[in-house]
Every structure is written in structure tokens, then in C-alpha cells.
Amino acid sequence: METLPDWFRHADRLAALGEDAPFSNKLEFLHDYLHQDFPWIDRIAVALYDPQTDLLKTYAHSSKGDDPLSLYDARLSDSTTLQEIVRLRRPRVIDDLALLPASRPHSERIRGQGYGSSYTLPIFRNGDFLGLLFFNSYRKHVLDERALHHLDLVGHLVGYSLIDQLTTARTLVASVRSTSTLAQHRDFETGAHLDRMAHYARLIARAIAPRYGLDDHTVEHIFLFAPLHDIGKIGISDSILLKPGKLDAAEFETMKTHPARGVEIIDALLEHFGLAGLPHSQLLRNIALYHHEAMNGQGYPLGLKGEAIPIEARIAAVADVFDALTSKRPYKDAWSNEDTFTLLQELAGDVLDRDCVQALISQADAVRSIQERFREDPLG
Ligand code: C2E
Ligand code: SIN
Ligand code: SIN
Ligand code: FE
Ligand code: FE
Numbered sequence: 393m394e395t396l397p398d399w400f401r402h403a404d405r406l407a408a409l410g411e412d413a414p415f416s417n418k419l420e421f422l423h424d425y426l427h428q429d430f431p432w433i434d435r436i437a438v439a440l441y442d443p444q445t446d447l448l449k450t451y452a453h454s455s456k457g458d459d460p461l462s463l464y465d466a467r468l469s470d471s472t473t474l475q476e477i478v479r480l481r482r483p484r485v486i487d488d489l490a491l492l493p494a495s496r497p498h499s500e501r502i503r504g505q506g507y508g509s510s511y512t513l514p515i516f517r518n519g520d521f522l523g524l525l526f527f528n529s530y531r532k533h534v535l536d537e538r539a540l541h542h543l544d545l546v547g548h549l550v551g552y553s554l555i556d557q558l559t560t561a562r563t564l565v566a567s568v569r570s571t572s573t574l575a576q577h578r579d580f581e582t583g584a585h586l587d588r589m590a591h592y593a594r595l596i597a598r599a600i601a602p603r604y605g606l607d608d609h610t611v612e613h614i615f616l617f618a619p620l621h622d623i624g625k626i627g628i629s630d631s632i633l634l635k636p637g638k639l640d641a642a643e644f645e646t647m648k649t650h651p652a653r654g655v656e657i658i659d660a661l662l663e664h665f666g667l668a669g670l671p672h673s674q675l676l677r678n679i680a681l682y683h684h685e686a687m688n689g690q691g692y693p694l695g696l697k698g699e700a701i702p703i704e705a706r707i708a709a710v711a712d713v714f715d716a717l718t719s720k721r722p723y724k725d726a727w728s729n730e731d732t733f734t735l736l737q738e739l740a741g742d743v744l745d746r747d748c749v750q751a752l753i754s755q756a757d758a759v760r761s762i763q764e765r766f767r768e769d770p771l772g
Contacts, residue, residue, distance in 0.1 A: 409549065414671040415557045416452045416609055419550060423454040426546050430539055435507065435528040438554060440612065441468065441521055448474065448524065450608050474512070478521050483513040485540070488532045508532035511543055515551040525550055560670050561616055567661050568620050585715060586619035587766040592711035593618035595758055599751035604703050610675070617676040618708045621683045624654025634722050648692045654680035678702040683709045686743040706745035710736065710752055713744065718763070729759065
């Protein structure tokens with residue numbers, strides 16, 4: 393090893409924060425850092441808040457052993473005590489979790505895991521509530537003022553890493569969306585369609601997550617990126633895109649270039665915004681490029697088969713076909729959910745992924761509430 397002069401004797405213990413690493417690694421890293429002074433901090437977890445749906449969604453955690461709360465969400469308004477944290481904009485200290493009212497399933501799961509105390513810090517960005525940060529210990533009565541000072545500092549570092557990563561992903565989504573609006577001054581996909589796509593994709597991703605090894609983090613990015621699957625359509629002329637009738641063979645060949653055009657646009661944006669290192673950008677590229685591949689290899693553009701099609705693209709495909717069929721398009725009327733589910737079942741295995749189709753169909757009620765929440769703008 394190189395011998396360094398004495399003025400380099402100190403190694404910055406937080407240097408890893410400046411590296412290009414996924415948020416979950418940084419969280420684990422900060423947990424290890426905290427562990428050196430406070431070995432009784434057994435778990436740090438982040439839940440993100442979605443103001444559109446009032447859902448608090450598990451996002452990332454660092455804990456020794458299994459996490460009792462991943463792939464889980466709950467309405468903020470269903471938890472009076474968590475709501476108080478946000479309303480008062482103050483963190484909450486619980487010295488003995490046994491004394492917390494026993495009503496809510498998530499507090500039960502935390503307690504069932506044997507945690508004794510908890511410190512919950514709300515994260516704000518420019519005054520907007522972004523999510524909650526949970527510190528848990530197996531021990532009770534450990535959260536003294538000295539410890540809380542350190543937890544605040546580390547908590548805000550976690551918060552900034554989170555904001556940094558989310559802002560990057562959201563900037564990308566926003567720039568892709570504005571590109572499509574600006575490019576031709578047309579919105580071939582309505583906002584409501586994009587929102588529904590995102591939520592269907594999340595329903596599917598969450599349901600198959602355990603089987604496919606998707607973590608919360610990946611699910612969240614599939615949710616963010618699924619609506620961008622058709623960005624390549626901005627390169628397609630109106631005469632094809634908005635044609636009121638069936639496409640002829642030549643027109644459909646042109647239409648089939650939209651996945652490759654999509655990836656070109658995404659790559660250009662990643663480069664222009666200096667986001668090439670964005671964790672999960674591969675998810676976005678795969679969704680754009682492969683959402684029209686079919687399980688039997690008869691899809692486009694590459695004719696990939698089965699497992700060779702990335703799971704995020706198989707998820708987006710089911711969400712896309714479901715929403716395309718249940719919506720009115722220039723070339724077709726809207727189908728009922730029942731008829732659409734029947735067709736999806738026929739397509740399952742040959743064209744669409746069986747697990748993804750099953751995941752959507754088995755959540756028909758959740759699908760219905762997404763449709764009610766994100767209706768087409770009656771004026772547009
Ligand atoms: P899109 O409207 O977003 O539709 C996405 C996918 O949903 C379609 O991919 C197809 O798999 C499914 N889909 C949509 N409508 C129907 C339908 O009426 N019946 C059935 N069985 N499946 C349907 P596909 O076929 O690769 O099309 C890609 C895109 O090409 C469509 O995106 C749409 O923008 C355009 N397109 C496809 N067919 C026509 C058409 O007949 N007329 C026009 N104007 N555009 C079409
Ligand atoms: C929640 O209360 O919804 C999440 C709790 C956690 O992750 O600790
Ligand atoms: C809760 O109050 O929701 C559970 C306890 C915790 O995670 O802090
Ligand atoms: Fe498409
Ligand atoms: Fe589409």
C-alpha cells in the first residue's frame with residue numbers, strides 16, 4: 393500500500409456517500425456508521441408518502457435479519473399517531489413500544505419482531521412532506537438526548553440521499569414527459585392514462601415481488617417509469633398515431649419503431665442531464681424497449697422469448713394492454729374490465745406473462761379504484 397504523509401492520516405468515514413451507489417446501500421452504510429456509537433440501533437427504515445393516494449409506502453430498510461415491513465403500504469389517514477408526526481412536524485420518540493395502542497397491523501408487525509423502542513423522523517423537502525424515517529431498537533429506554541442528536545444528523549443525511557435519488561429519477565420522468573408535450577405540441581397519452589399505467593404496474597410488481605425478488609425500491613421505480621413506455625411515439629407522425637381506423641401493414645411497421653425510438657430519446661436525455669449513472673435507469677430503458685415483446689417470441693422489436701424479456705417490461709406490457717383496451721382510443725372504443733380480463737387470460741402464456749396477468753386480475757377491486765381515481769378529464 394502507498395505510504396501517505398501524515399496530513400492524510402484521517403479516512404473520511406462517510407466518503408461512501410459521495411459514491412455512485414443505490415440508496416439502499418447508502419442507508420446500510422449510514423446504519424453501520426451509527427452502529428459504531430449506538431450499537432443498539434437495530435433497524436432504519438424509510439417509508440415514502442404519495443400525496444395523490446395518501447399512501448405511505450415502505451421504500452428501503454437496513455436491519456439485521458428479516459424486515460417485518462417491506463412491500464407494504466397503508467393510508468396515512470389510517471394511523472392517527474403517524475399523522476400527528478406530520479401535522480406537528482415533529483419527530484416522535486417511543487421508549488416502550490409495548491405501550492403503543494395495539495390496533496394497527498404495522499405497529500403489531502414491528503412489535504412482533506421484538507422491537508422495544510422507536511424514533512420516527514418526518515422528512516420534508518422545501519416544506520413538503522416526503523416520507524418517514526424509522527429508527528428501531530430491540531431495547532427499551534435507550535433514546536436519550538445525546539442519542540437523538542446523532543439520530544437527527546444521520547436521519548437528515550439519509551433524507552438528503554433519498555431526496556437526491558428521488559429528485560434525479562423524478563427529474564428524468566418530468567423531462568421525458570415535457571419532451572413529449574413540447575416535441576409536437578400534442579398529448580397523445582392523457583395524464584390520467586399515465587397515472588393509471590403507473591398504478592397498474594405497481595399493483596402487478598408488488599404482487600409478484602416476492603417470487604421475482606423485486607425489492608420495494610425496484611417496485612417504486614417501475615411505478616415511476618412504466619408511464620414512459622411509449623415515449624418513442626413522439627417520433628411517429630400524427631397521420632399514423634391519430635388514425636381513426638385500422639393501420640395498414642406499412643403504417644404498423646412504422647409504429648413498430650416506437651420502442652427503439654423511445655430508448656434513443658431516453659439515452660439522449662440521460663446524457664444531456666448528466667444522469668447516465670442514475671441507478672435503475674436500466675429499468676426505464678428496458679420498459680421502453682421491450683414492452684411489446686411477447687412470451688412466445690412473436691413480439692417486437694427483437695422477438696425475445698419468455699424469461700429473456702426483462703420482468704419490468706413484462707409488467708409494463710400487461711398494464712399497457714389492460715389500459716389500452718379499457719380506454720377509448722382514436723381507433724377503438726373502451727372495453728369493459730370483464731371483457732378485458734378475459735382477453736388477458738387468453739393472451740397469458742403466449743403473449744403476456746402469466747404471473748403478471750394473474751396479479752392484475754386477482755386485484756380487480758384495486759384496479760377499479762384506480763380507474764375511479766384517475767378518470768379521463770371530462771373536458772379533454
Ligand atoms: P396502444 O394504443 O398503447 O396499445 C398498446 C397495446 O395494447 C397494443 O400493442 C395491443 O397489444 C393492445 N391493444 C390495443 N388495442 C387493442 C385492440 O383493440 N385489440 C387487441 N387485441 N389488442 C389491443 P400493438 O398492437 O403493438 O400496438 C402498438 C401501438 O400501435 C398502439 O398502442 C397504438 O398506438 C398503435 N395501433 C395499434 N393498432 C392500431 C390501429 O388499428 N389504429 C391506430 N390508429 N393505431 C394502432
Ligand atoms: C408504516 O408505519 O407504514 C411503516 C413503518 C416502518 O417501516 O417501520
Ligand atoms: C407505528 O407507530 O406505526 C409503528 C412503530 C414504528 O415503526 O415506529
Ligand atoms: Fe407501446
Ligand atoms: Fe402503450
